[in-house]
Amino acid sequence: MNQKRIFMTCEWRDLIMSTFEVEKSVLEPYLPKDTAIDLYNGKALISLVAFTFSKVKFFGIKVPFHQHFGQINFRFYAKSKTDGSRGVVFIKEFAPKHLIALVGNTLYNEPYFFKDIGLKKQIKEDSLKLSYNFRDAAIKAEASYSTKDLKKNTLKHFVVDRYIAFIKNKKNKTVRYNIYHKPWKTYQLSKSVLDNRLLQLLPTNFKNLKHLSTYLINGSQVSIQRGVPQ
Template identity: 30%
Template sequence: MSFLTANWNNLALINYVINPKMLNKYLPKGTEIDLWNDKCYVSLVGFMFNNTKLLGLKIPFHINFEEVNLRFYVKRFENGGWKRGVVFIKEVVPKRALSLIANTWYKEHYQTNKMSHGVTENNTSRTFTYQWKNNNHWNSIQVETKLDQSAIELNSEAEFITEHYFGYTKYDKNITFEYEVTHPRWEQFEIINYKIDVDFENNYGKDFAFLNESKPVSVFLAKGSKITVENKRKIKS
């Protein structure tokens, strides 16, 4: 049985190119930075967890909720092939129990904050908003899209950002945990406009303060799908 099942919906993905050396101290042992067209990415991602089940069971008041995370992309060579995954700098959710479970079981970097979300629609567009409060400051991601969805093209930047199926966690300098995330190939909505009001230093520390003055190289809105998270394992380097 999967550790967790849910629907990940309406994923707003805001992507920045950075110097990969800046991520060395966050890199789990046994992995290396995954590049696209020789560029290293970090992504700010806001999305909805819906119909969430832990070991097949719905936990009251923890079924539908927001998450916002900052992540980067890695790969790991094993059994003659590459596994492509993500590493999370921090994941923000609105329920303390979620943070407790994720930090205890998966050794992740979850934080509990007050959060909200919204979706508005008119005849030509749809707007998705994610907000969270950190140190008395409200941060927000807002993405406006066209109504029709389309396939994510092969070998595209959007494919690189969305097609990573493993999570890696740096427990310490010698121990890395790996877990698998399964989902079908996603579709996307064409972006019309976006607005980012985020204090990166306040949320993620001085290492990421430069993002306050950086412009995203791309923004995507993925429709999402049902996902599963499989049980973790300690990997051997």
């Protein structure tokens, strides 16, 4: 890891990830240069990811009032045409902090939007309840605190175990963001609920989505490194 190119450190924790099958043609306009859709058993997938964003530092400097909040994004799965590396492409990202949305849009050309994302967390002795919401629509999950490692060659491993984000910059070049963290584990999910009104945050051409899975993931500390545009 080249520490000189690390621009942000933070924690991403308590991730609820709900995944859907979608038509390939809907995703193709979002592909950065020299990337292709990464299919799972021939299927194109998108995920709604709701998570807790905390302990944010830009270039090692702690950001006041940006230390604990909920965030929601929509992403799909892509791979590099040059070296085959696998990552994600963001369709839209929503945060309840103007600074995060401003920096993401202006400096890094990410599709960030300000939305008042709510977060509720309830911890009991052996279980966890989470809820992320926008207005009256929420995604919720309940789980025990026991966790499992990701099993390779499964849908869960395919959507969770990603360490690269491909971003199309303003010059139509592709920037690769390397995301460093220890391997994540999944909680033993007992219940999940997704209000389909959250899917209305997607562009209007995302229709007829077929739900495949929902997982609750523990998360970890994260370091993000910006690559050279290609």
